[in-house]
Amino acid sequence: MNGRHPTEDHCQAEALKLLGDYVTLRIIDFLRATEKRFTELQRSIGDVNSVTLSNRLKRLEAAGVIERKEATIDRQSVAYRLTDLGAGLLPILREIQNFTRGNAGLVSAIASPRKSKPRKVGGEAAEAPPARARRTRMTPPR
Numbered sequence: 001m002n003g004r005h006p007t008e009d010h011c012q013a014e015a016l017k018l019l020g021d022y023v024t025l026r027i028i029d030f031l032r033a034t035e036k037r038f039t040e041l042q043r044s045i046g047d048v049n050s051v052t053l054s055n056r057l058k059r060l061e062a063a064g065v066i067e068r069k070e071a072t073i074d075r076q077s078v079a080y081r082l083t084d085l086g087a088g089l090l091p092i093l094r095e096i097q098n099f100t101r102g103n104a105g106l107v108s109a110i111a112s113p114r115k116s117k118p119r120k121v122g123g124e125a126a127e128a129p130p131a132r133a134r135r136t137r138m139t140p141p142r
Contacts, residue, residue, distance in 0.1 A: 018059060018060075018063055018065075019089070021056075023045060023048055023052055023053065023056050024056050024059070024060065025093065025096075026044075026045045026048075027041060027045070027053075027056055027057065027060060027066070027080075028060075028065065028066075028082065028086060028089055028090070028093060029093055030044045030045065031066060031080060031081060031082045031086070032082065032087075032090055032093075034081075035069065035079040035080060035081035036079065036080060036081075037077065037078065037079050037080075038050075038053070038054075038057070038078060038080070041053060041057075041080065057080060060086070061080075063085075064083055064085050064086075065082070065083060065085055065086040065089065066080050066081065066082055066083060066086050067080065067081050067082075067083050068080055069081065
């Protein structure tokens with residue numbers, strides 16, 4: 001990669017870093033129809049720490065995906081909305097939603113923790129290796 005023009009791979013990697021987490025994608029999804037305030041976003045997303053949400057909003061704003069708008073009367077009231085760049089991501093979110101609908105079983109299997117399955121060796125199930133003995137620490141009597 002030269003100093004002036006990043007490669008396509010580098011650009012894709014940077015986009016995935018920015019957009020590749022649940023909270024970021026949910027922010028974009030919830031801003032698709034209308035602008036929302038911080039507390040509205042936090043309630044819509046659900047189980048999200050306010051620091052995490054604040055950090056994601058700052059990253060999206062710095063990248064030009066969302067816009068932060070302060071109210072003229074009340075400086076404490078801030079609303080967020082998608083920019084044209086952010087709106088350009090909505091078709092990608094729709095495709096993710098379509099994939100989820102069409103592959104609900106696969107998505108459930110990935111999302112839920114699995115119990116370990118027997119390993120296969122040469123086409124036959126092999127026994128799992130024995131569990132390691134736990135070491136206990138002995139304390140000398142007083």
